[in-house]
Amino acid sequence: xxxxxxxxxxxxxxxxxxxxxxxxxxxxxxxxxxxxxxxxxxxxxxxxxxxxxxxxxxxxxxxxxxxxxxxxxxxxxxxxxxxxxxxxxxxxxxxxxxxxxxxxxx
Amino acid sequence: xxxxxxxxxxxxxxxxxxxxxxxxxxxxxxxxxxxxxxxxxxxxxxxxxxxxxxxxxxxxxxxxxxxxxxxxxxxxxxxxxxxxxxxxxxxxxxxxxxxxxxxxxxxxxxxxxxxxxxxxxxxxxxxxxxxxxxxxxxxxxxxxxxxxxxxxxxxxxxxxxxxxxxxxxxxxxxxxxxxxxxxxxxxxxxxxxxxxxxxxxxxxxxxxxxxxxxxxxxxxxxxxxxxxxxxxxxxxxxxxxxxxxxxxxxxxxxxxxxxxxxxxxxxxxxxxxxxxxxxxxxxxxxxxxxxxxxxxxxxxxxxxxxxxxxxxxxxxxxxxxxxxxxxxxxxxxxxxxxxxxxxxxxxxxxxxxxxxxxxxxxxxxxxxxxxxxxxxxxxxxxxxxxxxxxxxxxxxxxxxxxxxxxxxxxxxxxxxxxxxxxxxxxxxxxxxxxxxxxxxxxxxxxxxxxxxxxxxxxxxxxxxxxxxxxxxxxxxxxxxxxxxxxxxxxxxxxxxxxxxxxxxxxxxxxxxxxxxxxxxxxxxxxxxxxxxxxxxxxxxxxxxxxxxxxxxxxxxxxxxxxxxxxxxxxxxxx
Numbered sequence: 095x096x097x098x099x100x101x102x103x104x105x106x107x108x109x110x111x112x113x114x115x116x117x118x119x120x121x122x123x124x125x126x127x128x129x130x131x132x133x134x135x136x137x138x139x140x141x142x143x144x145x146x147x148x149x150x151x152x153x154x155x156x157x158x159x160x161x162x163x164x165x166x167x168x169x170x171x172x173x174x175x176x177x178x179x180x181x182x183x184x185x186x187x188x189x190x191x192x193x194x195x196x197x198x199x200x
Numbered sequence: 201x202x203x204x205x206x207x208x209x210x211x212x213x214x215x216x217x218x219x220x221x222x223x224x225x226x227x228x229x230x231x232x233x234x235x236x237x238x239x240x241x242x243x244x245x246x247x248x249x250x251x252x253x254x255x256x257x258x259x260x261x262x263x264x265x266x267x268x269x270x271x272x273x274x275x276x277x278x279x280x281x282x283x284x285x286x287x288x289x290x291x292x293x294x295x296x297x298x299x300x301x302x303x304x305x306x307x308x309x310x311x312x313x314x315x316x317x318x319x320x321x322x323x324x325x326x327x328x329x330x331x332x333x334x335x336x337x338x339x340x341x342x343x344x345x346x347x348x349x350x351x352x353x354x355x356x357x358x359x360x361x362x363x364x365x366x367x368x369x370x371x372x373x374x375x376x377x378x379x380x381x382x383x384x385x386x387x388x389x390x391x392x393x394x395x396x397x398x399x400x401x402x403x404x405x406x407x408x409x410x411x412x413x414x415x416x417x418x419x420x421x422x423x424x425x426x427x428x429x430x431x432x433x434x435x436x437x438x439x440x441x442x443x444x445x446x447x448x449x450x451x452x453x454x455x456x457x458x459x460x461x462x463x464x465x466x467x468x469x470x471x472x473x474x475x476x477x478x479x480x481x482x483x484x485x486x487x488x489x490x491x492x493x494x495x496x497x498x499x500x501x502x503x504x505x506x507x508x509x510x511x512x513x514x515x516x517x518x519x520x521x522x523x524x525x526x527x528x529x530x531x532x533x534x535x536x537x538x539x540x541x542x543x544x545x546x547x548x549x550x551x552x553x554x555x556x557x558x559x560x561x562x563x564x565x566x567x568x569x570x571x572x573x574x575x576x577x578x579x580x581x582x583x584x585x586x587x588x589x590x591x592x593x594x595x596x597x598x599x600x601x602x603x604x605x606x607x608x609x610x611x612x613x614x615x616x617x618x619x620x621x622x623x624x625x626x627x628x629x630x631x632x633x634x635x636x637x638x639x640x641x642x643x644x645x646x647x648x649x650x651x652x653x654x655x656x657x658x659x660x661x662x663x664x665x666x667x668x669x670x671x672x673x674x675x676x677x678x679x680x681x682x683x684x685x686x687x688x689x690x691x692x693x694x695x696x697x698x699x700x701x702x703x704x705x706x707x708x709x710x711x712x713x714x715x716x717x718x719x720x721x722x723x724x725x726x727x728x729x730x731x732x733x734x735x736x737x738x739x740x741x742x743x744x745x746x747x748x749x750x751x752x753x754x755x756x757x758x759x760x761x762x763x764x765x766x767x768x769x770x771x772x773x774x
Binding site: 110112115117120121124144145148149151152155156157158159160161162169170171172173174175176177178179182183185186 | 306308309310314315316317318319320321322323324325326328329331332333350353354
């Protein structure tokens, strides 16, 4: 989890994963890279293991995993998958236009 | 995963008694001989509005309430509140069951516009939710309604299909009895071919409209490891939920009774050996319009209620109030039986629903009210919703069912005047045990009713045509009246009777006059005899007097002569 103490972060993200499954690990790595690259110091990322908190699956309407939930800024978006398709991740985070996918692990 | 399945199938030989899970849905457990396969998924498919969700919900609720098997309902379409409101009309208190931890409802919301697919994923979220729900209440039953919604929310079909396969396998491992509902697709049982994954049991629900009348039907397409009814069974959704009607037990093994029940018309009882019909028998009363079929039926119902037996009157033509009012005019008070809870009316237009539905309704009402007698008035109207063959098949099944329940049934049927169709009363005339025919007899410008018994199995019955009269004191059958020109009915019978009475009176009168004349003659004769006797007596007396006179004279003469002689002699002698 990374936080910027000086200003209120614009991006509030929660990543739901299932333990140490391959998709989960890749998703965590990928989203970290994207965040660091495009919205550095401007985001909050919380990583939640659904296995540890099964009740959260119902409360957050989770079906497919891994899931990245962007609650802020609006609109709320749900990104599913291992975050390997950077274009789509950026589109989901409303970051289109700043495309540079060189460092993404596919 | 496929190999695992195959291995399992090989290693587990089919057990002698296939474990099943009762659904509690009336009739369905009978068709499937015990319910759905226990611990396996079942697919319920059908078009929109055919009752899939209700079927699944009833499975869950009845399981929780009746069989103490908690259940999880995963709703992809409706929210918890909506579901609770929908089933509240069936008397299920879903919220209470949720509070008691007997049912858990999980609404799965998928909104495509919110979702961006960014690579490989799986449905672990669904699995975790399901597992959490199952474990939290110890669920034995699971419903996934409608799983195919996943396909509209997620794009990657390859992942979905693989995950579904894993899901069904997982459900089996969890040993929960599951229902998966799926919308019917073109050329396939379900739109996404779910039947490919759920191979143990498939049930198809159908909602068909024929002649503008809808009928719901259910068919078990497949039931691996168990025998099951293969027909299409009609089913009904009403305030008690779903009821399926297994209607094909045509085994003819029903027990029969030799007890008799009165017809409610004493004179008709006389025609039937003096005792009436057999209990549990079926009776057909047919006749042309206005011959008193309904009155006969009402009398029969009245008699049943007077014996303190329950009776249901299915009216397809008149409203209950109308029948009650009309029957009061012939002295049959049905209202009081209704108030006593012995009589129940069920009035419905034949076109209200399909034939099968009528049968389901009748079946259900009988199960609930437990009558000894039922009346269907008239069955001819059912023709409007089906053809003769269908009506016959329905009635056959009904009679069959009633026989097993030992319920006496009376049908009324309208026979058309213009056709000689005594044998075609909806084709049931050969099925029924007794058949009473009421006919019009037109004579001398008036119409009278003639009643006779066409058949009455197993008893002596009158072969005569009786005149059937409907009076304000009830129904009656007049004695057969044979006039000089055959049977007389109505006013001609009465005229003939009157004429006979006059003749008898006249005869009596004339006889009296003759008797008097004879009397007088006798008196006259006696008087004459008296005079003659007295004449004779006087003559006799006269004759007697003469005789005495002569005797006296003779005596006197002799005396005188003797004196004279003596006088003369003295002188001579001297």
